[in-house]
Amino acid sequence: MKGIVFTEFLEMVEATFGLETVDYIINESNLKSEGVYTSVGTYDFIEMVNLITNLSSKVNIPVDTLIYEYGKYFFGVLIKSHPKIFDVYNSPIDLLSSVESHIHVHVRKIYPEAELPTFEILEQTKDSIQMLYKSERAMYMFAQALIEKTFEHYHDMAKVSLEKLNEKGTKVKFTIEKVYE
Ligand code: HEM
Numbered sequence: 001m002k003g004i005v006f007t008e009f010l011e012m013v014e015a016t017f018g019l020e021t022v023d024y025i026i027n028e029s030n031l032k033s034e035g036v037y038t039s040v041g042t043y044d045f046i047e048m049v050n051l052i053t054n055l056s057s058k059v060n061i062p063v064d065t066l067i068y069e070y071g072k073y074f075f076g077v078l079i080k081s082h083p084k085i086f087d088v089y090n091s092p093i094d095l096l097s098s099v100e101s102h103i104h105v106h107v108r109k110i111y112p113e114a115e116l117p118t119f120e121i122l123e124q125t126k127d128s129i130q131m132l133y134k135s136e137r138a139m140y141m142f143a144q145a146l147i148e149k150t151f152e153h154y155h156d157m158a159k160v161s162l163e164k165l166n167e168k169g170t171k172v173k174f175t176i177e178k179v180y181e
Contacts, residue, residue, distance in 0.1 A: 001048055001137075002114055003041035004077070009051065010037070012073045017059055025054040042113040045137055064141045071145025078146075079153070092151045092158065093129050096176065097121055117143065127178040138169040147176060157181065 014022050026035035029050035033043050056063045079086065085103060089095035095103075100119040107114055117135035124130070133143050144160060151158045157179040165171040 001043055001045045002039075002111055003037045003043060004039040004081075005074070006037040006043060006048065006051075007039050008074060008077050009048070009070055010035075012070060013055060017055075021055070021058060024058060025051050028054040028058075042111075045115065067139060068141040068145045071139075071142035072149055074142070075146055075149035075153075086153060092154045092156050093124070093127070093176070093178070095150055095154075096129055096131065096147060097124055122173070129176050131174045131176070132165075133172045133174060134170065136170055140164070140169045140172040143172070143174065147174065151178075 010022055013025065029035070029047065031047050031050065033047060037043060052063055052066055055061075056066055085106075086095070089098060096119075100121070104114075104116045107116060115135075115137065117133055117137070117139070120132040120134070122130040122132055133140055140162060144162060147160050148158070159177045159179055161175050163173045163175070165173060
């Protein structure tokens with residue numbers, strides 16, 4: 001997992017719960033990196049699992065909720081670091097249908113070590129898209145947050161529902177329907 005995912009996560013934890021909580025989860029997590037991350041480095045995903053699990057028990061918020069909130073925060077990071085990508089697409093559905101075929105392809109070129117999910121498009125119309133998320137990391141709540149934020153970015157609204165196709169959530173079907181006000 002790329003360092004930027006760790007550095008921004010710790011920023012969010014500090015802003016929300018304070019520096020003491022950051023120190024606490026780093027100490028509890030027995031990290032190979034010792035909690036020292038650079039945004040361009042690459043670190044074991046297990047370190048993120050340990051940090052989030054320890055944060056969850058410390059602040060008494062479910063892991064899924066924390067990952068969802070972090071996804072919303074991370075969208076802001078993406079907007080700041082890659083503003084031009086968002087000018088390329090005319091609508092949220094247009095953008096979402098290009099994550100697999102264009103956006104993450106580009107990400108992989110910049111960071112060959114990036115661990116990215118795959119999104120298979122099952123169905124697409126002008127106002128809806130159904131995508132199959134697959135990733136060993138089971139970060140489907142992160143995906144849910146990024147999808148919702150993508151609509152918000154274009155001042156649109158959508159109903160986003162997910163169906164876990166296995167218990168761990170390494171395969172999840174997203175059904176996304178644009179909602180008219
Ligand atoms: C500007 C657009 C985007 C950029 C630059 C981008 C880039 C990235 C990067 C750098 C990572 C971390 C890879 C790693 O840790 O090794 C990532 C992960 C991820 N991205 Fe994107 N992304 C973008 C848009 C999206 C959108 C719109 C979605 C949702 C449909 C999405 C879904 C995900 C998910 C779910 C992960 C977590 C890894 C996993 O589930 O295996 N991304 N992305």
